[in-house]
Amino acid sequence: MGYKHGIYGELVASGESITTTKTVAVYIGTAPIHRVKTRVINKPLLIRNLEEVQTKLGYRDNDDFDIFTLSAVVFAHFANKIKPIGPIVVIVLDTTIGAQVTKDISIINGIGYIEDHALIESVEITDEVLGLDYNVKYNDSGKLQITGDNLAATVSVIYKKVDPTIIIAADVIGTYDETSEKRTGIKAIADVYEELNLVPAITSAPGFTQIKEVEQALVSTTSKITDRWEAVCYVDIDSKLATSREAAIKWKTDNNYKSNSEKVCWPKVKVGDKELWMSIVAIVRKLQTDVKNKDVPYDSASNKPIDINGLVTNGQKIKFSQEKANGLNEKGITTAIYSGGKYVLWGPHMGNYDYIETTKPEEIFDINLMMNKYLLNDFQLRNIDLIDSPMTRHDIDALLVSEQMILSAYVSAGELLYGEIKFNQDDNSRSDLIQGDFAFNTLVTNTPPAKSITQKVQYTSKGVDTLYGEESEE
Numbered sequence: 350m351g352y353k354h355g356i357y358g359e360l361v362a363s364g365e366s367i368t369t370t371k372t373v374a375v376y377i378g379t380a381p382i383h384r385v386k387t388r389v390i391n392k393p394l395l396i397r398n399l400e401e402v403q404t405k406l407g408y409r410d411n412d413d414f415d416i417f418t419l420s421a422v423v424f425a426h427f428a429n430k431i432k433p434i435g436p437i438v439v440i441v442l443d444t445t446i447g448a449q450v451t452k453d454i455s456i457i458n459g460i461g462y463i464e465d466h467a468l469i470e471s472v473e474i475t476d477e478v479l480g481l482d483y484n485v486k487y488n489d490s491g492k493l494q495i496t497g498d499n500l501a502a503t504v505s506v507i508y509k510k511v512d513p514t515i516i517i518a519a520d521v522i523g524t525y526d527e528t529s530e531k532r533t534g535i536k537a538i539a540d541v542y543e544e545l546n547l548v549p550a551i552t553s554a555p556g557f558t559q560i561k562e563v564e565q566a567l568v569s570t571t572s573k574i575t576d577r578w579e580a581v582c583y584v585d586i587d588s589k590l591a592t593s594r595e596a597a598i599k600w601k602t603d604n605n606y607k608s609n610s611e612k613v614c615w616p617k618v619k620v621g622d623k624e625l626w627m628s629i630v631a632i633v634r635k636l637q638t639d640v641k642n643k644d645v646p647y648d649s650a651s652n653k654p655i656d657i658n659g660l661v662t663n664g665q666k667i668k669f670s671q672e673k674a675n676g677l678n679e680k681g682i683t684t685a686i687y688s689g690g691k692y693v694l695w696g697p698h699m700g701n702y703d704y705i706e707t708t709k710p711e712e713i714f715d716i717n718l719m720m721n722k723y724l725l726n727d728f729q730l731r732n733i734d735l736i737d738s739p740m741t742r743h744d745i746d747a748l749l750v751s752e753q754m755i756l757s758a759y760v761s762a763g764e765l766l767y768g769e770i771k772f773n774q775d776d777n778s779r780s781d782l783i784q785g786d787f788a789f790n791t792l793v794t795n796t797p798p799a800k801s802i803t804q805k806v807q808y809t810s811k812g813v814d815t816l817y818g819e820e821s822e823e
Contacts, residue, residue, distance in 0.1 A: 619657060
């Protein structure tokens with residue numbers, strides 16, 4: 350180091366790293382894209398860290414999460430205090446539609462501000478030239494800033510004022526044009542694999558999934574994405590209408606949120622002065638859990654810590670005990686409780702679960718369904734190259750051996766209790782084989798979570814005898 354004399358400062362890159370997971374979460378929602386000039390709308394967009402969301406989505410820490418739902422998502426993923434986790438895929442809905450307005454803006458010391466949500470490239474100052482007489486940018490607080498040393502004290506500014514609240518359920522659900530092969534909204538989830546070479550594992554549209562039509566569209570999309578991939582979705586109960594546990598259970602029943610492909614969450618959560626949908630922190634917690642297990646989703650995210658400081662319904666903080674939360678769990682609702690000095694996610698079931706009615710063993714726990722979907726997706730990813738190749742008996746045996754090794758490794762690691770793959774003659778008729786159609790049967794037993802552990806303490810009088818001491822021999 351050379352000679353220094355004086356006071357110095359320098360920017361140092363953050364030592365905080367983003368943990369990378371292969372469990373791909375896909376979100377559909379709104380973002381302040383009016384702040385950026387290059388936009389990706391209604392197409393899958395990969396986001397790896399906070400720097401990318403600022404440049405690609407226009408994100409700022411003080412965004413209104415009710416208006417910009419994807420801002421809440423990236424905040425929970427990349428700014429949580431437990432483990433920043435990514436990447437994520439977002440499908441940004443088009444909020445750039447608006448009307449042109451003209452306003453007089455005060456310029457003080459060469460700086461003026463537009464308070465509206467203005468499309469950045471639409472800003473014009475009458476009789477002034479952009480880049481020569483003035484410049485515009487969105488500053489760190491999310492305000493559109495006009496700068497120019499020679500601007501008048503008041504300037505007439507023309508810009509396009511956008512309304513981020515224009516999005517309705519139909520926009521979230523999206524459309525599919527068979528001629529152009531263009532998809533929007535939830536339907537664009539089908540483009541994730543081809544566009545990004547990633548397999549969607551979890552899907553969500555927080556801020557919209559409390560709308561029945563959106564929930565239905567999301568659930569229907571989780572099965573056979575592009576005819577191949579299996580996923581689950583995370584949805585929320587309307588916390589404005591359901592302000593109590595009893596109301597949440599009734600709301601879920603009345604709205605028929607009971608698919609075995611959806612994780613139903615309630616209520617909203619508080620993070621500092623921000624409110625987030627429970628589904629977001631539940632997804633973050635699931636990814637944090639999976640990454641510890643090499644992205645094998647056999648471990649439930651329930652009873653794992655989440656970065657929140659309270660629960661809230663309709664703007665009011667609420668509290669309830671483990672026993673009360675169990676009343677939600679037994680009806681297939683995932684929530685959170687305060688336990689051991691921290692808040693933890695609480696609920697190991699999917700939306701289909703009902704303590705009285707659910708009897709299918711593979712549908713009791715969320716990890717059963719998630720693990721089995723993972724096995725299906727993983728098998729297809731690893732064996733796609735076999736398609737249209739010759740299939741001899743030797744090739745069948747080789748596939749059985751390699752797949753059995755993988756299943757046995759899951760069993761050895763405790764990720765499954767049992768796993769076996771077979772090539773059964775009953776499921777492979779002569780006509781099927783002539784047509785080149787081969788079927789393999791895999792039997793698995795999922796590792797059940799310890800949903801409850803009970804210690805039974807019983808009194809015995811045996812200890813009283815120790816009060817006499819040892820009797821001396823006569």
